[in-house]
Structure formats: C-alpha cells, structure tokens
Amino acid sequence: MEERPPGGALRPDPAAGRRPPSAQPPARAHSGSRGGDSQATSLTLDLAPDVFTMRVLLEETGEMFRVTNCRADTTVLELKKELDLIAGIPLNLQRLQYLDQGILMDDTTLKFHDVVPGGIISLCVWHYDGWMELVLAAVEGDPSKLFCLGVTEESFYRTANSQHLEEKQRKRWVSQRASVALYVTSHRGHAEAVQYLLENGANCLSRTPMGRTPLHVAAAMGRLDCINLLLRHGAAISAKDAMGMTPMAIARQLNRKHSERRLFLFYWILKSGRKGTMDLSMSKTSRMVKFGSGSKKTRT
Template structure:
C-alpha cells in the first residue's frame, strides 16, 4: 500500500487527537474554583443583616447554614432560608441551582414553632422581662423579685438552647445568667455539634465565656468539623479569648487528675530530703551534707545558682568567722 502525502498528514493529525482528552463531567476549572464572592443574609425577625464570605456556585445550602451558626448566632435547625420568594431552600441544593448571584440578599426567618421566634427576639434584645413572659411566668414579671431569681417550672433545656446560643453570640451576659439559672443546659449542642461557648468565643465576649465555663461548659468539645471553641476564637483573632480558654482548658484537665498525698522518694528533689526550717541550713555542716547528697544522687552541684553553698564560698567563710553565733542560734532552735 502506497501512502500519499494527504494520508500521511491525516495520520499525523490523528496521532495528536488523543492528547486532547475531554473534560470529565463535574470537574471545574481552576478559575471557577477561585471565583469566590459574598452574600448577605437578612434576619427578618430581628432586622439584622450578616455577610457570609467565601461563597461559590457549588456551595450547598446546608453549608451556608453551618456557617451562619457562628456568623448570625442562630442554630441550623432553627434557620429557614428563602431567596426572592417565600419558598424554602433545600439543604442539598447549590447556589447555582437556586440562581443565587454574588452580593445578593438571602432571607432568613426562625421556624415558627413553640414560640421560638419570640424567644430569639427577646434574647437578641436582652430583655429579661420579655423572657419571663415568654417562658410562661407573666405573673412574676411585675413582682418585686429580682431579675436573676430562679423561677419555678423552667422550660426544657433543649428549648432554651437557641436563646442561650443567641444571647452568648450577642454578648448578653445578664440573659446568659438568667437562662442558666432557669434550666438552660450549657452542655447542649446544635446539630453541628456546637455549644454556646463556640458562639461566645468566636465573637470574643470574655464575660460570657467566664459565665459559661463557671457553669460547667466543656472547653474541649469539638463540632462536626473538629473545631473547638479555642480554635474558633483563634481563627477570628480574639487573643484574649484564646488565653482565657487555654487557662480554662488547663484547669479542667488538672481537675480530672486525682491528687496524691504521698510522693515517692525517687520523685523528690535533693533539697526536699532535708528540713529547710533552720536558718543556717545553707552554711556549715548542713551545707556540706546538702552538697554531698546532691553529688551522691547524681545531680549537678548548685554552685552556679547559689555560689555561697560551696565549701569555699562566702557562707563557709562567714561560718568560720562567726561560728559561735551559728552554733548558739542552732542551739536555741
């Protein structure tokens, strides 16, 4: 078979075709991955507007609700999102599917069950009198009892979690104290595994952190993404909250370790084998025995830290010069 010029060029062209592989479905370009934008979320119940950064076209509504827990302070199971109409956005749908464009506004409302919207509004405003009325204690609202008084028949703790989460996120320490005193559980978590300490830490409200930790809120708890309250504070840059949570975490860890009344002799330092009540324990025979014990136990001499404790040091010379005073002082003791 004789190959013509056209056949050879066609064969060369066909050899180059396999290198141009078609893109698989679902794979996006790098340019589309970098196309991040922000959207605004309007909370209709309180009139607040929040900005959610780092959104993309393939971002799901459930991921938006997870981010809004720390941005807006509303648990994900209480959020009801809609866009351009009153229809609810499906959790597994994406921004591209719902036609959400950059810098647009998404509407959020609180699910209207069990008086939850009114409870959240009272927690945001910080009005304890409204909380008393909402909790079914309208007869106590006008009484002479102080606002922090523990009232009878509190709500279940799972119904008080949204109000506690919102009040800690807004820094309403009086509301946080009132809710804890009336049955709110500080260990309760949202569907994303976050407690009220996450909300207070990400906003940097140290007073609310102190109240929650004193009430028994766990500092080491992590959400579904593996983020602890100290990690949430560190991401935002609240160094005061980071230091406070580090101290609280250390205190909770040490509280779990049972103290020992008696130490093993092998765990003692050299100076703990002697009585330090005598005033002359650093000079004379006491100092010589002290140094001898340290060298016999394999420890380095303390001549660099205490130069006067050596045999030819200043304290030894003072003992030779005023030995009768040291002996008289030791005899009196």
C-alpha cells in the same frame, strides 16, 4: 468586654444593622420569562469569582451577616451550617429565601437559585411553637421577656403544641427552649441574660444540630463576659462541634485573640489542678458582671 470582628474571616458584617435602602440584589427573572435575562444571569454566575461573599439578612431583627468563602456549588445546607455559628441561629430553626423564591431546599446550590456574589439572602426563623418570639427576645437580651416565653418550668407560657404535652415531655420542651435562648444570648453577648438562664437551669452543655455549645459561639464572637459565665457553670472547653472544632480552635481560626487567651488560661488552670485559682478567677468575673463591667447591670 468584647472583641471587634476580625478581617477576612467568617463573621457578622461590621455594618450590621437595619436593611440598607439600596442594597437589594439584581431582580431575578420570573419563571415565565427566562429568555435573555436568565441567560445574562447565568453568564454572570459563570464569570463570578470561584470564591465570593454573601450577605444574609435576619429578617426578624434587621441584622446583616457576611458569609465568606461561598462558591457556586455551595449548598443551602452548607450555608445554614455556617449561619449556625455566624448568625447564632440553630440550623433547625432557619429557613432561607432569595428574592421571589420560596424556601430554599437544603440540597440545592447557590447557582441553582441564581444567587449572585454579594447578593442578599433572607434568613427567617420558623414561626411554629413560638420559636420566632423566643429568638427575638434572646437577641434583645431581656431576661423578663425570656421568662415569659417558657425557658423555665415556672413560666406559664404555653403554645398550641406544648399545652398537650405530658409532664416529662414538657420538661424536655422547656429545656430545649432554654438551650436555644442561651445559645443566642451567648452569641449576642448579653451577659445578664446568660447569667439569668444559667441560674435558672439552662444547660451550658447543650448543643445545636451542628454540635455547637454556647461556649462555641461566645468564643467565636469574642464575648468575654459570657465566656467567663459559661466556664463558671461547667461549660466544656474541649467540646468539639460537627466539624471537629473546639471553642478555642474556633477563636483561633477567627482571630479572637482575647477569647483564645481566656480559654487557654482556663485550660491551663484545669490541667494544673489549681482549683482555688480557678474559683477565685470565676468569682471575680461574677462580681464584674453583677456590677456592670462589660455588660448591663443585673436585675434586682
């Protein structure tokens, strides 16, 4: 079971899907002819509302996300921090582009790049070291594909970088890949993949550069099955991200009422010391996931 996106909050576009055929933003003037067109763009930005919405297209999957509360002076880094939660892609794996421009630098602003309200910014995953393939498999949520991409120490997957790593370094590399896969699958609500990763060593306490755990994004997206699995495997309900937000606070901010209630119930059980009740609740959740309640059936 998952909740539908709330209105007005930072959230994925309700019409998320493939690139719309006629949703391209107005063409930007090229560097050689910034005369009248450039002045018109600047005038458009000057007349734009103080706060507006941007669309962000994850190029590798065709998913579209909306980022609200954007301003002309919003920096690329600030936008990436929001996408860490909204798109479920860790900040350090993101590269953003707009129209014919190259990679947008973190310290530049939307106004500097002539980004118009409602325009589409492209989000791409860095290709180095097999990260793009891993994110694609995590978005799809297929455990067998994840296994083939180095999320467990038993995997034979190697990259040009990893094949030169010593044993201790390789273990850290595998752990990092498992953590990213867990973050993305928790965001997308793939309970089967989440369970597979947790049972094969993925750390539910791992954090993105924004300090967010898989529980943060599961709560933000209303992924109740994933929330239950993460809690059962020791996820920290009180963990704060770089903005000082706990998973419950994020659920409340985004109006994810079912997520907030589930987290509050778990918090209450912990505080009351009723461990037996908690174990029973988590055991019931595990059976529900196993037999396909709110998720795909578990592999045999």
